[in-house]
Amino acid sequence: MTKYDKLIEAAKKGDQRSLGRLARLIDDNEDGAAQIVGKLYPEGGNAHIVGITGPPGAGKSTLVSALVGEWRKAGRRIGVLAVDPTSPFSGGAVLGDRIRMQEHATDPDVFIRSMATRGHLGGLSRSVLSLITLLDAVGYDTIVLETVGVGQEEVEVKDIAHTTVFVTVPGLGDGIQTMKAGILEIADIYLVNKMDLANAGSAMKDLKSMLLMSGRQKGWAPPVLGAVALEEKGVHELAGAITEHWSFMRGSDGLEQWSSRSAAMSIKVALRQSMEDRVLGVVDGNRDEFNEDVRKVSSREETPASVAGRWLAKLDLK
Amino acid sequence: MTKYDKLIEAAKKGDQRSLGRLARLIDDNEDGAAQIVGKLYPEGGNAHIVGITGPPGAGKSTLVSALVGEWRKAGRRIGVLAVDPTSPFSGGAVLGDRIRMQEHATDPDVFIRSMATRGHLGGLSRSVLSLITLLDAVGYDTIVLETVGVGQEEVEVKDIAHTTVFVTVPGLGDGIQTMKAGILEIADIYLVNKMDLANAGSAMKDLKSMLLMSGRQKGWAPPVLGAVALEEKGVHELAGAITEHWSFMRGSDGLEQWSSRSAAMSIKVALRQSMEDRVLGVVDGNRDEFNEDVRKVSSREETPASVAGRWLAKLDLK
Numbered sequence: 001m002t003k004y005d006k007l008i009e010a011a012k013k014g015d016q017r018s019l020g021r022l023a024r025l026i027d028d029n030e031d032g033a034a035q036i037v038g039k040l041y042p043e044g045g046n047a048h049i050v051g052i053t054g055p056p057g058a059g060k061s062t063l064v065s066a067l068v069g070e071w072r073k074a075g076r077r078i079g080v081l082a083v084d085p086t087s088p089f090s091g092g093a094v095l096g097d098r099i100r101m102q103e104h105a106t107d108p109d110v111f112i113r114s115m116a117t118r119g120h121l122g123g124l125s126r127s128v129l130s131l132i133t134l135l136d137a138v139g140y141d142t143i144v145l146e147t148v149g150v151g152q153e154e155v156e157v158k159d160i161a162h163t164t165v166f167v168t169v170p171g172l173g174d175g176i177q178t179m180k181a182g183i184l185e186i187a188d189i190y191l192v193n194k195m196d197l198a199n200a201g202s203a204m205k206d207l208k209s210m211l212l213m214s215g216r217q218k219g220w221a222p223p224v225l226g227a228v229a230l231e232e233k234g235v236h237e238l239a240g241a242i243t244e245h246w247s248f249m250r251g252s253d254g255l256e257q258w259s260s261r262s263a264a265m266s267i268k269v270a271l272r273q274s275m276e277d278r279v280l281g282v283v284d285g286n287r288d289e290f291n292e293d294v295r296k297v298s299s300r301e302e303t304p305a306s307v308a309g310r311w312l313a314k315l316d317l318k
Numbered sequence: 319m320t321k322y323d324k325l326i327e328a329a330k331k332g333d334q335r336s337l338g339r340l341a342r343l344i345d346d347n348e349d350g351a352a353q354i355v356g357k358l359y360p361e362g363g364n365a366h367i368v369g370i371t372g373p374p375g376a377g378k379s380t381l382v383s384a385l386v387g388e389w390r391k392a393g394r395r396i397g398v399l400a401v402d403p404t405s406p407f408s409g410g411a412v413l414g415d416r417i418r419m420q421e422h423a424t425d426p427d428v429f430i431r432s433m434a435t436r437g438h439l440g441g442l443s444r445s446v447l448s449l450i451t452l453l454d455a456v457g458y459d460t461i462v463l464e465t466v467g468v469g470q471e472e473v474e475v476k477d478i479a480h481t482t483v484f485v486t487v488p489g490l491g492d493g494i495q496t497m498k499a500g501i502l503e504i505a506d507i508y509l510v511n512k513m514d515l516a517n518a519g520s521a522m523k524d525l526k527s528m529l530l531m532s533g534r535q536k537g538w539a540p541p542v543l544g545a546v547a548l549e550e551k552g553v554h555e556l557a558g559a560i561t562e563h564w565s566f567m568r569g570s571d572g573l574e575q576w577s578s579r580s581a582a583m584s585i586k587v588a589l590r591q592s593m594e595d596r597v598l599g600v601v602d603g604n605r606d607e608f609n610e611d612v613r614k615v616s617s618r619e620e621t622p623a624s625v626a627g628r629w630l631a632k633l634d635l636k
């Protein structure tokens with residue numbers, strides 16, 4: 001039994017410290033990371049992955065916190081991954097928000113991890129996917145991925161999450177917010193938060209009519225819900241809709257389709273990251289030469305593409 | 319003289335149609351694209367590149383439109399690249415905004431191009447950099463890059479633009495917006511737009527005190543300005559601050575530092591893109607095999623990393 005096996009066994013029994021160590025190894029992409037993920041991968045595929053996406057200021061973290069509370073009542077073990085520089089989970093927000101999260105921070109059946117270094121999924125995708133594999137394999141029932149994604153990422157939240165909730169608020173750019181290219185295509189559930197604000201009713205109405213026009217009524221018809229997450233209003237209904245969507249996915253060919261799409265994305269992420277690692281490794285090992293190339297490009301003696309060509313040759317890439 | 323040389327010559331003389339054709343060739347990454355950029359690269363390095371960044375709904379496009387008007391009074395030729403799915407330039411916004419842009423659409427000395435397929439710079443960086451090279455080389459004096467970036471991108475606006483303006487509005491998440499990791503580090507000028515809204519004064523005050531706390535007063539001390547872009551208020555002052563920053567850059571070692579940082583980024587973008595092209599090429603040429611691998615990952619017989627390893631071997635990467 002390797003030291004990783006021991007950590008995995010302990011994490012499965014609910015030891016948060018072991019789980020935290022595994023998560024750090026994965027996050028830092030330590031030597032053992034690939035080995036850990038390789039061991040865990042076959043055991044995954046059970047958790048329900050829920051993406052919560054939407055613009056900064058929409059109250060996603062407050063909503064996630066309320067959802068976690070709702071799910072905990074049912075005894076579920078919950079993992080939260082926040083890929084959001086503005087998230088209170090990642091320390092990016094005001095004190096009040098951070099305090100609201102504290103209630104779950106001490107719950108051994110809630111694992112929270114923020115990934116604050118980047119605000120988008122693209123650069124973080126390997127870590128996010130590996131951490132999901134970890135939480136899934138050690139027995140977390142629901143894994144929440146909170147992100148500011150606008151449906152225009154290289155790696156989209158809908159390819160990582162089974163169920164995607166798009167959260168918006170009244171008045172946040174109004175039409176502009178909702179008309180964003182892609183927004184109407186990506187989510188399974190739409191939520192207008194802060195329904196106590198003015199124009200909340202018309203924000204919901206607008207969303208509903210735009211969804212109708214977009215023709216997304218075949219198969220799963222995405223509901224438009226309202227909430228005041230801060231007062232936990234509408235959260236029970238949201239949790240219900242999330243469960244309903246998960247049942248729909250499992251009862252139709254939706255899950256299989258998602259599974260293929262998600263696997264293809266995972267392979268491409270792994271490929272892209274491996275190549276990036278190798279390139280950066282070669283650059284790091286030849287710093288002086290790279291700096292000289294930077295000087296040449298900076299002085300316009302050479303183009304970035306011709307320099308890149310030379311470095312690719314160095315990688316012995318055919 | 320190749321057909322590209324002819325297009326380039328015509329574009330230099332102000333022929334928008336030729337410029338548009340070159341831009342499309344670059345955008346679509348046609349075979350000739352690398353050749354065109356290679357020809358143009360040595361002739362660039364003259365334009366002032368201005369990044370306008372900030373959250374959706376901050377009124378960036380209205381501001382850019384007003385800035386273009388201001389610069390046109392001085393006879394400058396302006397290029398606008400909008401990497402923003404919510405930008406009116408890319409058709410993402412409400413009718414009123416789009417109409418406001420029309421005034422520049424017919425001006426032969428204003429070149430506007432939207433890049434609507436992605437909302438972040440990472441995936442678009444090759445096209446953005448190449449289009450900047452094009453506009454720069456054919457004689458555009460100022461190139462504006464409009465983006466929703468939050469200072470957390472793989473490719474940051476500050477490595478593409480000489481001068482970065484961060485635009486926000488009162489009440490848009492208030493503290494949360496401005497406290498975003500990175501925001502206080504990336505911009506050279508901060509602008510609170512929609513100063514006619516409530517709390518505008520305190521939004522400016524907050525920004526100013528946070529900048530003071532962040533200790534960014536050495537060298538260039540980023541000013542905090544106010545504007546009502548829709549009424550063209552504060553736009554003249556913003557244009558003045560942008561010019562002042564450009565003078566500061568050229569009069570200090572700022573430009574040289576920027577130039578090295580930017581060149582290093584350009585090389586890495588070129589490297590990453592070349593590799594991505596090769597990977598996708600190999601995957602496309604072996605579709606059946608890739609689909610079988612997707613099935614294996616989907617059924618958890620194999621991990622994404624082990625599949626990626628096989629494909630890398632196929633690329634003959636050492």
